[in-house]
Amino acid sequence: MGEYNEKKETCGTICLKYLLFTFNFFFWLAGMAVMAVGIWTLIQKSDYISLLPSSTYAATAYILVVAGAIVMVTGFLGCCATFKEKKSLLKAYFCLLLCIFILEILAGILAYIYYQQCTPFCSQLNDELKQSLKETMTMKYNQPGQEKVTKAVDGLQQEFKCCGSNNSKDWEDSVWIKSPESENRLVPDSCCKTMTEKCGVRDHPSNIYKVEGGCITQLEAFIRSHLLIIGAVGLGIASVQLFGMIFTCCLYRSLKSEPY
Incomplete structure (x- = not known):
């Protein structure tokens, strides 16, 4: 009977090890995906993010990169702890999972609250953009030494299919539009639905x-x-992590009578 129980316990431990390894593999992939999104945001969206009046929005991309790296390290640690059957590693792994779990829950809840109750956040954002974005567009567009701003504004207007900070009339105050260099353009060519050379001389809605x-x-x-x-992903990954913490606790308990 004693031999049967020992064999049964060993089989249970093996099953837990492979369950936890599978979880950690997908957890590691999730970390890679999060980090990739952060890097993609910094590379592809850095131009128009630089137009925003606050560095908070760019900081979120860096947070994604750091968070993804931490998740990948945690997943690797979990794999090592699983196959080496080291209780000390399992403890460290569980603590990291718990910390990430709490942070993801908080991030998800905060993102959801901001989304549902956008004021005063959105009104503050809107006021900042009205003041800063219009000034950037009218005062810096196509000016010497402002090539990065010009590229960012063109990319912003083309990607979001919009014209001007508040509306296309904002360009009436543009230093460049008022200058001879604009060649009688009323808006930049990037405002056009079909962008061609000097298409900005005609500001008809067609x-x-x-865009309102x-x-x-x-x-x-x-x-x-x-x-x-962000809120949905944070809460979703956090719910999946519960399984990882449960598997870790079960494996830890199964190793109590085994040597380190």
């Missing part, structure tokens, strides 16, 4: 984007949608 609220509205919608995604 030619340029006349301008680029501010599009940016705000973009940020709101990402808050929702």
Whole structure:
């Protein structure tokens, strides 16, 4: 009977090891995906993110990169702890899982609250953008030494299919539009639905984007949608982590009578 119990316990431990290894493999992949999203945001979206008046939005991309790296390290540690059957490693792994779990729950809840109750966050964002984005567009667009801003504004207007900070009339105050260099353009060519050379000389709705609220509205919608995604992903991964913590506790208990 004693030999049967020992054999049964060993089989249970093996099953737990493979369950935990499978979890850690997918957890590691999730960390890689999170880090990839952060890196993609910094590379692909860095131009128009630089137009925002606060560095908070760019910081979220760096947070994703760091969080993804931590998750990958945690997943690797979990694999080592599982196959080496070291109780000390399992303890460290469980603590890291618990910390990440708590942070993801908090991040998910906060993102959801910001999404549902956008004021004063959105109103503050909108006011900042109205003041800063219009000034950036009108004062720096196509000016000497402002090539990065010019590229960012063009990319913003083309990607979000908008024209101007609040509306296309914002460009009436543009230093560049008022100068001879604009060659009688009323708006930049990037405002055009079909972008061609000097298409900005005609600001008819059939030619340029006349989006209600301008680029501010599009940016705000973009940020709101990402808050929702961040909240859903955070809560989703956190719920999956519960299984990892349960498997870790079960494996730890099964190793109590075994040597380190």
